Structures are given as C-alpha cells and as structure tokens.
Amino acid sequence: MKTLFHVLQFEWKTLKRSRSLGVLLWVFLGAGVYGIYFGKFEIDEQRIRIAEVEEFEKQQFDSLMLRTKLDTTISANTQKYNSATMPSRFGLKGPFVYYVSKDLHPLAGLCLGQIDLFPAYYGFHIQALAKQLGTNELANPMKLLAGNFDLSYVIVFLLPLVIVALFYTVYASEKESGTLSLLRSEPIALGMVLLGKGLPRVLVILGLVTFLLALGFVIHGVSLADHFGLFFRWLWIIYGYSLLWILFMGIVVWLRQGSALSAILGLGGWLIFTVIAPALLNLFVSAQEPLPNRAEMIHAVRNLNDKNWNTPKSFVFDRFYADHPALNQGDTSDFIKWYYASFTLLDKEANRLKGTFEAQVKQRNELLEKWKWLAPAAWVHEKLSRTCGTDRRGHMAFLQEVHAFHEDLKSLYYPKIFNEQRFTMEDLKKLEERITL
Amino acid sequence: MLKLIIKKECLTALRDVRLQVSAVILLILMTTAVLVGKEGQKLIQEEREEAQAAMYDQWLDQGNKHPHSAAHFGQFAFKPKPVLSFLDVGLDTYTGVSIFLEAHKQNEVLFSGAQDSNGMSRFGELTVALVFQVFLPLLIVFLAFNVFTKEREDGTLKLVHAQGLPMRKLLMGKVWGTYLMVLLIYLPIVLLAYLMLDQQSANLDPGITTKFIALVVLYAVYFLVFVLFCVLVSSFAKSSGFSLLTLLGLWIVSCVILPKATTNLADKVYPTPSQFEFRKTIKDKVKNGIDGHNPSDVRLAALKQQVLDEYGASTIEELPVNWSGIAMQAGEEYTDQVYDQEFSRIEEIFKRQNKLSEWVAFVNPYLAARHLSMALAGTDFHHHVAFARAAENYRRFFVKKMNKDMELNHKPGVAYSDYNVGREFWGSIAPFDYQLPSTATILSVQWRNIAALVFWLVILLSIAYTYARKIPKL
Numbered sequence: 071m072k073t074l075f076h077v078l079q080f081e082w083k084t085l086k087r088s089r090s091l092g093v094l095l096w097v098f099l100g101a102g103v104y105g106i107y108f109g110k111f112e113i114d115e116q117r118i119r120i121a122e123v124e125e126f127e128k129q130q131f132d133s134l135m136l137r138t139k140l141d142t143t144i145s146a147n148t149q150k151y152n153s154a155t156m157p158s159r160f161g162l163k164g165p166f167v168y169y170v171s172k173d174l175h176p177l178a179g180l181c182l183g184q185i186d187l188f189p190a191y192y193g194f195h196i197q198a199l200a201k202q203l204g205t206n207e208l209a210n211p212m213k214l215l216a217g218n219f220d221l222s223y224v225i226v227f228l229l230p231l232v233i234v235a236l237f238y239t240v241y242a243s244e245k246e247s248g249t250l251s252l253l254r255s256e257p258i259a260l261g262m263v264l265l266g267k268g269l270p271r272v273l274v275i276l277g278l279v280t281f282l283l284a285l286g287f288v289i290h291g292v293s294l295a296d297h298f299g300l301f302f303r304w305l306w307i308i309y310g311y312s313l314l315w316i317l318f319m320g321i322v323v324w325l326r327q328g329s330a331l332s333a334i335l336g337l338g339g340w341l342i343f344t345v346i347a348p349a350l351l352n353l354f355v356s357a358q359e360p361l362p363n364r365a366e367m368i369h370a371v372r373n374l375n376d377k378n379w380n381t382p383k384s385f386v387f388d389r390f391y392a393d394h395p396a397l398n399q400g401d402t403s404d405f406i407k408w409y410y411a412s413f414t415l416l417d418k419e420a421n422r423l424k425g426t427f428e429a430q431v432k433q434r435n436e437l438l439e440k441w442k443w444l445a446p447a448a449w450v451h452e453k454l455s456r457t458c459g460t461d462r463r464g465h466m467a468f469l470q471e472v473h474a475f476h477e478d479l480k481s482l483y484y485p486k487i488f489n490e491q492r493f494t495m496e497d498l499k500k501l502e503e504r505i506t507l
Numbered sequence: 508m509l510k511l512i513i514k515k516e517c518l519t520a521l522r523d524v525r526l527q528v529s530a531v532i533l534l535i536l537m538t539t540a541v542l543v544g545k546e547g548q549k550l551i552q553e554e555r556e557e558a559q560a561a562m563y564d565q566w567l568d569q570g571n572k573h574p575h576s577a578a579h580f581g582q583f584a585f586k587p588k589p590v591l592s593f594l595d596v597g598l599d600t601y602t603g604v605s606i607f608l609e610a611h612k613q614n615e616v617l618f619s620g621a622q623d624s625n626g627m628s629r630f631g632e633l634t635v636a637l638v639f640q641v642f643l644p645l646l647i648v649f650l651a652f653n654v655f656t657k658e659r660e661d662g663t664l665k666l667v668h669a670q671g672l673p674m675r676k677l678l679m680g681k682v683w684g685t686y687l688m689v690l691l692i693y694l695p696i697v698l699l700a701y702l703m704l705d706q707q708s709a710n711l712d713p714g715i716t717t718k719f720i721a722l723v724v725l726y727a728v729y730f731l732v733f734v735l736f737c738v739l740v741s742s743f744a745k746s747s748g749f750s751l752l753t754l755l756g757l758w759i760v761s762c763v764i765l766p767k768a769t770t771n772l773a774d775k776v777y778p779t780p781s782q783f784e785f786r787k788t789i790k791d792k793v794k795n796g797i798d799g800h801n802p803s804d805v806r807l808a809a810l811k812q813q814v815l816d817e818y819g820a821s822t823i824e825e826l827p828v829n830w831s832g833i834a835m836q837a838g839e840e841y842t843d844q845v846y847d848q849e850f851s852r853i854e855e856i857f858k859r860q861n862k863l864s865e866w867v868a869f870v871n872p873y874l875a876a877r878h879l880s881m882a883l884a885g886t887d888f889h890h891h892v893a894f895a896r897a898a899e900n901y902r903r904f905f906v907k908k909m910n911k912d913m914e915l916n917h918k919p920g921v922a923y924s925d926y927n928v929g930r931e932f933w934g935s936i937a938p939f940d941y942q943l944p945s946t947a948t949i950l951s952v953q954w955r956n957i958a959a960l961v962f963w964l965v966i967l968l969s970i971a972y973t974y975a976r977k978i979p980k981l
Contacts, residue, residue: 090752101764108771119781126783163794184629187601187622189782204607204617207782210857211888212864214601214621216770217629223767231759330751334525334649337755341642346536348630349637353540356632357547361623365558368583368607369565376580380572435625445627452626462625 073258077266085270091236095278098232102224102282106180106289109220113179113290116190120171123191127169131505134162135498155492157196157483158406165195168505170475172468175459176292177300181222183455186214188465192472196483198413199476200371200420203469221286222454225279225308226447227344230315232278234336236271237319240264242329264323272316279308303457311450318343344447351441351448359437362430367423374419378412386412393418397488410487414480421473428466478504508672509680516684520650529646530692533638537696540635544593545703552588552711555604559585563938571927573917574909575835581609582905584898584939586616589885590708590715594700594722595636597886600628606895608902610909611839613846616895635696636880639726640873641762643689644733648754650688651737654681655978656747668980675975678742682971686734693730697723712885717946722883728960729876735967742978761871769867769874773860780856785849792845810837824919832914839906846899854892861888868959875959882949882956889952890944897941905936 085091137154140147153159160166171191178185186209194202217223241264244250253263283304287294294301322335378386384402390411391398401407442449455461482497493501520526562583569580585605592599603616621628631637658664667677701719708715737754744750814833815821823830861878868875881887917926950957 111775119783122781123783126787184621184626187619191783193783193786204614205782206603206615206617208779208785208853210770210774210779210860211598211601211891212857212861213770213774215598216767219767219771227763329748331525333751333755337645338529341645345630345637345641346633348627349633350536350539352624352628352630353543353547353633356620357543357550360547360551360554361620363554363558364605364618365562365583365585368605369562372580373565376569376576379576380570431623438625438627442627445630448627448630451629455626462622 073256074262074266077258077263078269081267082270085274094232094235095274098224098228099278099282101228102221103285105219105221105224106282106286108218109179109182109286110290112182112186112218112220113174116174116178116185120174120191123169123171123193127167127505130162130166131502134160134166135502138495138498155498157486157491157493158410160483160493161195165197167193167195168475168479169193170472172465175464176297177286177290177304177458178460179290180220180286180304181451181454181458181460182218182220183222183451183458183460184462184465185460186218188468194472194476196413196476196479197410198416198420199473200417203472221282222451224282225311226451226454229275229279229312230340230344230447231337233275233312233315233319234333234340236275237268237316237323238332238336239329240267240271240319240323241326242332245326246329268316268320268323275312275316276309279312280305283308300457304454307450307453307457311446314446343445348445348448351438351445355434355437359434361434362427364427367420367427370423371416371420375412375416378415383408386415389415394484397484399488401488407488410484417476475504509676509683512677512680513684513687516654516681517687520685520688526646526650529649533642533646533692534695536633536642537635537638538699540633540638541593541696541700541703544596544632544634548588548590548593552590555585555588558605559583559939566936567930567933569933571929573923573926574912574928574932575610575831575923577928577933578610578906578909581607582902582939583607584894584901584941586891586894587711587941587943589890589943590704590711591718591722591884592886593703594634595880595884595886596632596634597636597881597884598888598891599886600624600632602891606898608898608905610835610906611842613842613850613899613902616891616898635700636877636884639693639729640876640880643692643730644762644873645758646692647685647689647730647733647737648751648758651681651685651734652741652744652751652754653747654685654738655742656744656750659979660747664980673975674978674980675972678738678971678975678978681742682734682738685738686731689730689734690727693726712943714943714946718883718885718949721946721950722880725876725879725883725960728964729872732872732960732963732967735964735971739967739970742975761873765867765871766864766874766877769864769871770860773863776863777856777859779860780853785853789845789849792849793842806841807834807837810834826919829914829917829919832910832912832917836907836910836914839903839910843903857888862955865955865959868956869962872960872963875956875963878956879953879960882953883946885943889949893944894941898939901939908936 134154137150140151140154142148142151153161169191174190186207189205189207192203192205241250244253244263254260283301284294287297287301292300318339319336322332322339325332325335327335386408387402393414442452452461456463458464459467479501482500485491486493486497562585566577566580566582569577572580583605586603588599600620603619605618606616607614655664658667668674704715704719712718740754741750744753810833811823811830814826814828814830815823818826818828820826864874865878868878878887882889912928912932913926916928
C-alpha cells in the first residue's frame, strides 16, 4: 500500500511538471471555455430573436385593439372596427399572425444539438396550419455542416483525444526511459504500478470535466442549487463517457506496446469510434433506407385543396359537420363558413399523412438507434441533447405545442364564425392572454 | 540515384506492418464508401426522378379549371442528386430537396435530410471525400514523419551525405517515394469510382467526365501538398517523436478544429438576419406595391389607367382583354423584384461568410480541397442556389403563362368558374428540367480555392529546393 502511495505521489509530481501535458490541458480548457461562450452566444441570439418576435406580436395586437374603440357611427370606421371584432376578418391586414416560440431549456447552450436546423418560433394565422409551417430559419448550410463548437462538442470529440494523449505513455515511457526494470525489481506488482500511474490521470480528467461543467452552469447563469439533478445527470453521462475512453486506453496500455504504437492505437480508436463508426452507420442507413419521400404527402394535401375549391360546397360542409356537429347550423352555402371549414379538412388530412410520415422516419431512425452502441460518441451527444431538449424529439414536441395552440385558437374562432357572432371583449381578453403567454 | 531512393522508401513502407494494416483498412473503407454511396445516390436519384415525373403527370391530369386555379394548384421541383455526390455529399444533407412552385409566392426549398434524421446525422456520412480529405493525410503523416529523422537517428543520413548525395535529391526522392505509396492506394479507388459512372450518370450531367477528372487532379495535388509538408517537417525535426507530435497536432487543428471554428467565426463576422426580419422586409416592401389580389392600390390605379389608355377604353368592362390577368401578372412581377432583392441580399451574406473560409484556405489547404471537392461533386452552396434559381425561373415562366392566357382568353363578363382550360393547355408547359452548371462555371467561382492549393504547392516546392542544403545531417 505504501509503495502504491509512493507511486501515486511521484506520478502526480511528474504530471505537474510535464510541460507538454500542461500545454495540452490548457488548450483543452481553452477549447472548453470557448465552447461554453460559443453556446451562450448562439442561445442568446435565439433568445433575442424570440423576444423580437413576441414584441412584434404584442405591438400588432395592441394596435388592433385600438380599433375596437372606434366610433362606428362614422361609416369610414366600419371596416376597421370589423377587423378587430369579426373573427373571419380579425387582423390588421390579412388574418392576425400569432407567434409561438420554443421554451429554451436552461442548458440548451451547452449542447445545441439539432437546434440550428429548426426554427425557434413559428408565425401562423387561424387558417390552414398545414400550409404555414413550411419555413426554416435562415442558415448558411456551410455552418450547419460544420456544426456547433459547444461544450458537448468539446467533451464528445476533444476529450477522448486528451485521454489518449494522457494515457498512451503510461507503460511505454517507463520502458523506453529504462526505469521499468528498476520498478520491477521493487516488491510491487506491475498492475499496481500501472494503477498508481493511471489514477492521478483519471483524477485529472474527471476534475477537468467537472470544472468545465460547473463553469458552463455559471457562465450560462444556471443556478447549481436549483438544477442539481440536471448537473448530476450531465456529470453522470460525461463521467461514463470519460471512463469508457479511459477503459479503452487501459486496454491499449495493457497490450504493453511502445509509445508510437500505443499512440497510433489510441488515435485509431478515436477515429473509429467518433468519426468512422457514425459515418459508416449513416452511409449504410441512408443507402438501405433512404428517407421517405414527402412527395406523396404534399400531393395529397394539394389534391384535397383542389377538390375543396373545384367541387360543390357540400363536399366540404358534409365532411366538416360530421366532425363538428356542434357547429352545424344547417348552413351549406355561406362562403366564409365554407372557407374556414375547408381549412380544417386540409389540416386533418395533413396531420393524418404527417403521422404516417413520422412513423416511417421513426422506423428509419430506430435502425440507427439499434446500432448506436457502435458509435458511443454519437450516442453520448444524442443523450446530452436529449437532456437539453435540443434534439429532433425536442423540436417535435415544440411542433405539437404549435398545433395545440392553433387548435385552442380555433376553439375561440370557430364557434363565433359559425354562429355569425363578433368577438366579445371577454373573447378578446382571452386572445390577449394567449399572446402574452 | 533518385530511383534508388524512391525504391528504398517504398520498400520500407511496404514492409511496415502498421502501414499495411492502415492501408488495408482505408482501402476497405473507401471501397465500401464508393459501392454503398453509389447505390444510395442511384436510389435517391431514381426516387426523385419518379416523384418529379409523377408530379408533372398530376399537373397534366388536374382536370379542367381556370388557369389561375392551376397556378395555385402549382408544380413541384425536385433537386436532382448529382452523380458525383456519391464521392462527396457536401451540403446535401443540410439543403432542402424539393420546392413547391405556386402563384404569388416564392417558397423555400424544404425538407433537408438532417431535419428528418436524429443527431447521428451530424456526424456525417462516410464518403470517399471524407477518407481523402481527413484519413489519407493521416496516413501520409505516419508514412512520412520519420523519413528523415529515422535516418538521422540511425546515423545513416551522415553516411549518405558523405557519399556525396545532394540533399535536394534525397529530399525529392523521399517525397516521390512517399507519394508513390499514396498513389498506390489512391489510384485503385479512382479506377473503381470511374467504373461506377454509368449511363444514368451521363444523362444527368453531360460534363461528368470532366468534373471527375478535375476531382482526381484536385486530390492528387492535395496529397502532394501533404507529402511535401510532412517530409519537410521530418527533415528539419529534432526527433521522430517531435515530428510525429507536431504533424498529428497540425492534422487535428487543420482537419478537425479549424474548419468548424472558421465557419462559426464567419457567422459572427457577417451575421445572418433572422427569418422573421427577412419575411417582414419582404412583406413591407410588397405592401407598398401591388398584389394581384388586392386591387385598391395607387400602383394598381396607375396600371389601370395605362391599360385603359392603351386600348382606348374608359372602363374595365370595355377592355378586349382580361384586366385581372394583367393585374395579377403585374403583381407577380413586382413581388419578384422584391424577392430577388431580398434573396440576393441573404445570398450575398452567405457568400461573404463562405469567402472568409476560402481565404483561410491559404492557411489551411484542407479547406481548399473541401470546397473544391464539394463544388465539383455538385453539392456546394453555389449548386444549391443554382437549383433554387432554376426552380424559381420555372415558377415565373408557368405562372406568367397562366396569367397571359387569362388576360387574352378569359373574356370580360365571363364568370371565373365559367372560364376553364384543360389538359392540352397544361401540356403546353414543358416539365421542369434542370441542368447542373458546367465545369467551367464551377471552376470560375472557385478560383480562390484553386489559388490556395497552387500557392501551397509552389511554396512547399520552393522551400524544398532552396532549403534542402540546410537540412541538418546529424
């Protein structure tokens, strides 16, 4: 035990004095800090954009509300007054556009995940939602391809390199500097020596990532006390990932090769697990199971739209009233009612098809899921982005929110439209509540 | 003598088990990438061609209706999957694949593969380009890091020098020897890839052979740059270990860290406006003009007066042509102007961002190779823009035809639902046909990247020639 302690102490000193290791660790730390700030920058920009949109929405609503106070005895005001009280005309110019924005997870900036591929907000009006969600945030595809230099990147990609660099000489340096035979003449097992040399390194790695994570929390203004569980969840994933790589390097050391070969093996392992394996998986999956084509889906919705317009109004009304008997006042000729009923049909069809499409996508992505253990780096990245709601699933959940919001709006608009009523002050209050939500 | 040195280098490399293993792994990876990649490209292309044809059939079969209803029914454009994308997928995962073309509105090219995949897609697809750009340079590092240091450490360099062999000759011998080894791995893959170019490929892109040759030359130059660089580092390095560490460090920086950092930086230097801001500007600008469905504007009044004067009529009803058709087309053209203006503003920002990366290619040849490779494979930003443009031009073409027909044939006084045209007229609109840009067009926008590669080659060659004498012999 005493000798082990001795080895530990000596190794600690050597590590501390090694200049090249010092440089490496500082570079890694620098990359980590840069990653944290990069993530913060990106997420702050998202927040600014969301705030901008919400501000605009509020402004539009307020100026629309001014019209409710107009004197309707002056005939020039009628149109404006109608646009603030009649549900089918509600809006400043064209239907009023509502904005729903994503609730960003407090740690989203530490792992941006897929967040840059999707819009953080959607603007839509009461009419067919299906035709309004085909929009993306403006992004240079070069940037999307390059990906984000956030903390998760530093941990998933660069940390293994540091582990390789720290460990490849554990055995080889003793052998190559001739101290191995001296050590072996001591009454201590080689395994003990290697353990004694490995342990300080493990501590350095774990200490480093813990520090970076804590720093990430601080810089992103996330209170550790309030999000203790989250901190531990991250720590748990990162420690697991680090230990996986340490284990891998342990195997390399255990092979007792020279430093050059150990380095090549370590680097080869890094290439295989972080670059080659995910790339190979993607190659096979995209060739074997290409993404389902949306053509069919798009066409079906378009055809229905065409049918709505080019067949007698009863086509829409029959279907609509079957689904919404409460709104049936026996009217089968009114244009406005027909117009709004047709949107509901379109959305219904689009949602049905979207469900089928998503099921196909899910099936394909499950194929990737099945093999993800081959690519631990991608796996860990996915896990981190899931905890931060920045993966595709997070966006799908957001889209569901958008749909729910739209449905909720319809529950305010439609009864009024079909009963040919105006919005009451109470209704307008309800709308305002939804906007300020 | 040069032959002898080259032979010695090749023999040393061929006998090294580590290199044998790495070379075999790389060959397997590349063969897989070529075969599976080509299969995937073919599958996707066939699917898109099918979808494009099916959509056109639906356009023909839409039945009798008003031409403006047909313009709303709209058409689709599917982006062809370039043949050479099996060698380099480039931006294909991140750019949309199809666009809905309809009246009044310029839509976005939607549905990128990345949006439909889980996070794994961010790790990229294994393509030959990835192996060429990232892994082969690594192999070159392992091939060349000790070509000089080992001779120095073993003391053979002194002996060779004492025999009167000029250092320049030795250096170039080592360079060509190493390069020959690289070609040994490179050329079979080139041949295999060439054999995969089938008839389908030639139909899709007539310039395919030229582009392929350009790609082959590009990578041949890229590898030579790396070989020269690594041999030079080895010739001046103090020890093999130092040489290896330096080269590996540089490799990680230039192939892993710098590309990401450069692109992220470019986005900070030239910020991208938000979608909201972009759409709002367009809306505001259109609002101040005329919109086909909103005939109450000043512009519209002026146009009306102009048309009335032209036909010597005093009211719309007296016109021999359909006023709505004229108003709508004028609205389209005004909106087009606004869209053109705004889209080119965004494109300009993206191009500036990309240009920054292109200048950095003078520091990091990896970037030059990456940009050029994407461009030649037909998967870069310029190709995406070219497709979006072609699709938009097609939209303008067929919407204009619909409006023109309405203007001339939909007689005033006839109700909207009473004027219908049919299949024959739909058939007069030829299907959307998009040709990839020619090699000359591609290369002309890529001059910076070409210059960067040539710059590296010239600099390294001149260093090799001028400083060879100063290589330390001990």
